[in-house]
Amino acid sequence: MRMSVIGCGYLGAVHAAAMASIGHDVIGIDVDEAKVAMLQRGDAPFFEPQLGELLRQGIDAGRLRFTSRMADAGGADVHFLAVGTPQVQGGHAADLRYVDAAVDALLPHLRPGDVLAGKSTVPVGTAAAIARRIDPTGATVVWNPEFLREGWAVHDTLTPDRIVVGVPDTTDGAAAVETIRASYSSAIDAGTPFLVTDLATAELVKGAANAFLATKISFINAMAEIADAAGADVTLLADALGHDTRIGRRYLGSGIGFGGGCLPKDIRAFAARAEELGRGESVVFLREVDAINLRRRDRAVQLVIDALDGRVFGRRIAVLGAAFKPFSDDIRDSPALDVAVRLRGLGADVIVTDPAAIDNAAAVHPQLGYARDRDDALRDADAVVVVTEWDEYRRDLSPAHAGGLVRNRIIIDGRNCLDAAAWRAAGWNYRGMGRR
Ligand code: NAD
Secondary structure, three states: OEEEEEOOOOOHHHHHHHHHHOOOEEEEEOOOHHHHHHHHHOOOOOOOOOHHHHHHHHHHOOOEEEEOOHHHHOOOOEEEEOOOOOEOOOOOOEOOHHHHHHHHHHHHHOOOOOEEEEOOOOOOOHHHHHHHHHHHHOOEEEEOOOOOOOOOHHHHHHOOOOEEEEOOOOHHHHHHHHHHHHHOHHHHHOOOOEEEEOHHHHHHHHHHHHHHHHHHHHHHHHHHHHHHHHOOOHHHHHHHHHOOOOOOOOOOOOOOOOOOOOHHHHHHHHHHHHHHOOOHHHHOHHHHHHHHHHHHHHHHHHHHHHHOOOOOOOOEEEEEOOOOOOOOOOOOOOHHHHHHHHHHHOOOEEEEEOOOOHHHHHHHOOOOEEOOOHHHHHOOOOEEEEOOOOHHHHOOOOHHHHHOOOOOOEEEEOOOOOOHHHHHHOOOEEEEOOOO
16 A cells, blocks of 8 residues: 655654555655654664664665655555644643644645544544544545554554554545555454544543553552552562452553653643543543652652762762663653753762663753763762663663672662662662662
8 A cells, every 4th residue: 555654753753664564655754854864764763673674674675765745645545644742831731733734734635535544642532623624635534543662663563452443434434444454454464453433432542541551650659659658568569469460560660650752741631631521520530640650750869869868969870761761762751861850950960871862861951961881870879770671770780790880889779670689688778669
């Protein structure tokens, strides 16, 4: 099939490359010309495992190209919309200006029978509004929310755990389902569940999924607060809860909480839209989910202050991690960087290291110190804080090796990802989040 993918960021670039890899003819379109130039050379503009390889394969096979000219979308059977929907400035709602601009630019190039498949995360009702705008062109809007996880984006796009498509209740809607089915035929043939819904339900699925995941994380972090007060260990609590198959252990990792370009803004936009619909009370708990999450960053900073007996000013603190999660260079609303910035604000000499996100972090927070080499960051540190659970810290860093580099053997495990007993046995003052 011939496809366009409009917006080539973390979602769109991967989607374009993945669609080309399964045999479709894909054009990726982005307003950011520097990004387009990189993509067209086969270089991933951000860190995502396997993406570079997939881009080069698609380009070499002649099935994938990138441009900033929207006119080149003309002639595609399906147009995937993957532009950003950040939090609006001064409020909690989603900012739909990029969606609106992309639809405006695409409008003159749509033909009868074309399918515009929205993948961006949008407030419920957006698809119906777009459908009204493009109605005169004879094209059909469907909503096809994306569930990929950064760091696993190629895997998740090629082998998703489900495909959801919301369609209008018309003959054109039925035809559009077949277009989307054909787009994903390899995954569907391999047994991926394919769920067809109305437009509003498809939009809600994404918001609801993120609201649930955020709630699960904040639930265990609320338990970490209780565990701290009661002298219990939240990681053992989570293990015990997780054996209950109704609960499950995944997303019960306690620590400094969630961040990134999706969960925080998505739960706020979901609640803002619920308010507009007169149903704010139904999701009032999401405010608590958000508040619990943000309190975790305060807690991590407090653990550092306590470990240094209140004397943070001028002390050297190694911060291990900047990305909001491992296997990503994404620093949007990163709790890791927030902790680093707060410590710097207290006068600490903060040295941040990260295997992938240093350039992004330094561009936004030039006031922090950076070390590309993990051991350079650790050298002479008065305290170490682990804030992103990269394998380089969680698995590969030995307490004895680190102990030979630092000035003080103090480690704050902001992700509860270290073996507390091993670090203590090596003479470290180990402090976790909600761990005795
Ligand atoms: P991003 O900021 O990385 O990418 C958005 C891209 O759209 C940018 O490259 C930008 O230049 C481009 N763009 C903006 N306006 C445009 C226009 N008018 N025409 C063409 N291109 C335009 O954002 P992202 O993380 O890829 O997220 C995109 C959407 O996907 C958001 O709604 C997000 O919530 C959703 N989503 C993201 C993920 C994820 O893991 N990143 C997962 C699921 C859903």
